[in-house]
Amino acid sequence: MMVSRNADNPSDGSRLQNAAAAGGLLSAVAASSCCMLPLLLFALGASGPWIGTLVRLAPYQPYIIAVAVACLGCGYWLSHRSSNQQCAAACSTRSASKFVNPALVVGTLFVVAAIAFNLLWPLLTS
Template identity: 40%
Template structure:
């Protein structure tokens, strides 16, 4: 009985790690996708200046690739977090803590917002200048 609980806890911890991994990769892809357009606009709006901000436009040709990769990882992360039904986990393990799930969900939603901003920047960016 104890062996089965240990196996279930390991499987659940692996599921939690995979969901977090998908969320991390989706967020990284979203940051790269928004690096050419959204990030410079936000930095300039906050008063941050410098010649290095103009070099961020070098990411523009790679924007479709970054968006595609980010969307794939975000879809996998949302599926893992919201639709995948893992085995119940044991008390005292990482998967039993709700904070890990909240961080993963927050990363997924922030990544989704960044991808949407990067996709629609041509429509709303002219309002700022």
């Protein structure tokens, strides 16, 4: 028996939103891990040689930022698209889960902070 999947299934949309938000958040943390995370850990008093290994991710940071921007863009698009579709049916309900919107915002803040850190660090050290 052949089972057809309905592309308009709301659970598929929420899974995609959750996956895009989680991917954006994780890649945003990875993008900030080479520069901002060691600085934050040092500021909190953590030390050790393992913190220095996070700097090895620096050559990969542009690629990680690109993945983060793609995931966050997809997450924002899916969230906006589903809210428009549901608003046509009933504007009182929100389609985005309680995880998606905060994860997208936090991921965006991390990516912006990582980019700003890379741009401003040479000005601060000179």
